[in-house]
Amino acid sequence: xxxxxxxFQKVVDLxxxxxxxxxxxxxxxxSLLSTEEQLLQQLHDTKHIWEQKLQDASIQAVPxxxxxxxGQYLDYLQTCIASKMKDVMKAEKVVDQNRSKLADKMKDxxxxxxxxxxAFDRFRQALQLKEQNELDEMATVRFMMPTP
Numbered sequence: 001x002x003x004x005x006x007x008f009q010k011v012v013d014l015x016x017x018x019x020x021x022x023x024x025x026x027x028x029x030x031s032l033l034s035t036e037e038q039l040l041q042q043l044h045d046t047k048h049i050w051e052q053k054l055q056d057a058s059i060q061a062v063p064x065x066x067x068x069x070x071g072q073y074l075d076y077l078q079t080c081i082a083s084k085m086k087d088v089m090k091a092e093k094v095v096d097q098n099r100s101k102l103a104d105k106m107k108d109x110x111x112x113x114x115x116x117x118x119a120f121d122r123f124r125q126a127l128q129l130k131e132q133n134e135l136d137e138m139a140t141v142r143f144m145m146p147t148p
Contacts, residue, residue, distance in 0.1 A: 004123050006116050015109040022102040029098045033091040040084045047077040 006012070054070045 002127065004120055006119055008112065008115070012109075012112045012116055015105070015112045019102070019105040019109045022098065022105040026095070026098040026102050029091065029095045033088070033095050036084065036088045036091045040081065040088055043077060043081045043084055047074065047081065050074050050077060 050070060050073055054067065054074065057067055057070060
């Protein structure tokens with residue numbers, strides 16, 4: 001029996017490899033996004049702690065210079081938060097781009113796999129037709145032979 005050989009198998013393998021690579025890129029982008037979001041949350045938590053310290057210091061008798069230092073640090077934290085929010089937005093954009101690329105790669109792979117399946121179906125049908133013709137020929141030869 002003949003074995004099936006798809007002439008575009010290397011293309012199918014390439015498309016599968018590209019899809020796998022796109023999955024890795026998406027995974028990396030999601031990891032980066034998660035890290036950026038965690039850092040942003042840490043900055044928010046730190047800011048909240050320092051706001052509480054500022055509020056406590058304003059109630060107590062604390063030198064004005066210390067209040068100014070706390071206020072300046074809160075301004076710095078706010079700047080860091082704004083910068084980190086931009087980083088999070090960039091990371092989200094990269095994730096969206098990688099998702100889109102992965103979807104495209106998955107479609108490409110699916111098209112080529114479907115093409116391979118259709119080629120296999122045609123191969124199987126041709127093989128069945130060949131086998132049926134051989135069986136028909138054997139039956140015809142037996143029918144034509146005189147019986148002893």
